[in-house]
Amino acid sequence: MRLFLLLFLSIPAASSAESSSTSVSRVDFPKGFVFGSGTSAYQVEGAASEDGRTPSIWDTFAHNGNVGGTGDVASDGYHKYKEDVKLMKETGLEGYRFSISWSRLIPRGRGEVNSKGLEYYNNFINELISHGIEPHVTLLHFDLPQVLEDEYGGWLNPRIVDDFTAYADVCFREFGDRVSHWTTINEANIFALGGYGQGILPPKRCSPPFGNCSSGNSIVEPYVVAHHFLLAHSSAASLYKKNYQAKQQGSVGLNLLVFHMLPATNSTADISSTKRAQIFFTGWFMEPLVHGDYPKIMRKAAGKKMPKFSSKQSKQLMNSFDFVGVNYYATVNVVDGPNHVPAYQRDFMGDICANITGLWMSGGRESMEAGMNAPYGLKGVLEYFKQNYGNPPIYVQENGYPMPSNASLDDTPRVKHMSAHLESLLDAVRNGSNTTGFFTWSFVDAFELFGGYSSSYGLYRVDFGDKERKRYPKHSARWYSHFLKRRGNSIYTDKSSSYVPQIY
Template structure:
């Protein structure tokens, strides 16, 4: 049970109720002008988390609708932040904030309600309007095709990502998106955090489709020791198929870029023992290499092949060739550091899940070095460490930081100085990484507005802008962090903001 609880802590990735190291010192003294002139700054959300309009204009349910309505979450995304109706107001806010880019996802079940085939004209209208509105305000759309919200119809028909049928259906869905929006969208991300999708949805059962097996979780169906590996395998094949399609049909004309997203921790040996150091390397292979090695070298890490054995699927030669180099960029979601301890055991492979397969425990515990009210170690230099790891291990690929943010209770407070400290310190370390040669091209905060968070509903939020979920109109209010980020993006010395009061006036559209 203790091992399961430790792994549970690891995977509660969206709760970052943390106290940053040295938070009383105020934000770092830097501005946009310190970064390269072509560096992209933005913020992001995802479809189910902000759009709402869950049953409007032909949208069909996704697995997240089913999961939320089953009572596993606090509330649902039925209305969420209502961006479906308020996108013009939000784009105006983005312009006023000074964003270069907005990262959002397309709802597969809104665009293609049956999962395949018929395209919903209302969805085409909405996403075309959103893309055009962004471009009209000088904001680049960075579009994610899949952000956890698989059409429920595909889950019901063939168990979604567990079936190889998903590869063709995802590719056909991507084809629609490239065809309809690619003349204006230049940056595509195929999948958001497939490593988290596999572990939360198919090992512990904390997320849809809620599959797991005893003793790793409490689900009515699933197989924790095997299914995460199958899901990741199909995610990789779907990604490379979509990238291949884009290269064949669209890239020459549209001149766009396509990549994939991975959730990352900065992993640190719990002690300086040889065993913990080696265990940390294994954990890197399992958490990052599991997704990135096939894209970089055409196969899973040798460490995983050795330790997972026959549970780890194999790629054919043609699949391996298609996977290798199937990205123009890698996007990272980084929030915190974690500590790794060696964990030798004699559990048979058939009874081991992902964590047990790597013979290591990844934990927030750090021998008391973290403040007592910190659930996860806040280590801004960890972002620099992650970027150095990608530079040294994977040929310094083009990288976008697509998520970086700080959760706080959704209590209406607008003076989120801890969030400002968090973002500022991470930007400072990002700048150091750039000066050390990292090929990072952009940074996006999570999230632009408060969202329906995919593990905690409306209890915690990351938004630069507060959304009053108790108000039928879902009014937006700028937090201190929104004003700080805006000042940063305009190249101003923003330290004087620390002594100012937040703006309590809601944003109201004048259009």
């Protein structure tokens, strides 16, 4: 019988952002620290079949009814990028994180570059630079070209390493004179688990009893895909360091979604399970990047399912990152519980629980919101990296708070969430964390991977019912602008501020 590890997201109300007040200010952060916001290509660009772009696995996933809507038009960022950059400037953003659509730039996945796609990204980057905003670029945000998935299975095939490296080479060559911050793969750990283990992300691969998909193998595929993620990342990073870094003076990193994990009780079992779960979720990628191999505890649990690195690959991995991108949304509590399923019958989650316990998300909306309103967890995550992985440079590349898409423009809960998490971030930096940037998710409302257009994270509302996709500033946009422009040092609640972003 399969046993799920229970990640209880019930955080005490007294610790939530709703009850927090803060005196954090922009000027409290070190010189060179960058504040920004972000989105990704499929979630905001739209123009899905315009100017030579071909479908990605995310297009296919959405069009098969897995989300509730599609990104065919999304926020229409492809046509409204100048207006959006003007809004960024008025807001005071110092950096903007976005992703490049591989299938827009190279429609066949390899080979000929699409001149229209190249022109769009050049224009967008130039627009950011001309407004004094640092471009932070992600190469892959869940949107592998569908043609490569169809041709050889995409990330399941080692051929993907060469194709990804060639794609990265085009980006470094064409944009690297203006882009100094490169992230190879977004949420590599969750992409592998969700896309190939549970089937809740593109390309929706899984097997019973772990998920309901038309094809896949939940027991093996997440490990194979993660292995190819690491090899593709290190190959692209090696190329950048060899051919471009000395001249372009940029940096390259990999992004992970990281939970702050706490034992549900002070029992030895819960404490041990928490450490084990953190190793599986974070150490799965960080151990190879820092030490050149997967964690021993994972190899023991997964056995032959886990691929091996050659000595050359191991060495290349250990020199492949200048920073780590961290997406932080929630704190979770881990509880112990027995599981004795044989390795060949276990998926990734079962391997975490092997011979001891299990964990996974449990609880309804209230407990999820409690977990997201645990700002101390951000400091905990950054401390974990400092203590376990040599305090690498870190960009917090996503942190956000969801609200219903039809909610009022007065998104005070999001403001309180932002304010409390910035205080937690400052505590971590003052305690020695080598964190160098923070990006809210998201700048404008977007087509969300979970829920489509039913929930929103944006600082700016997008009217998806309006053909023009007009933008409207929320209270959080005004607050963040006030923070970035150093106009105060407390939670900003005056909605009659002299700063009034224009509406497009």
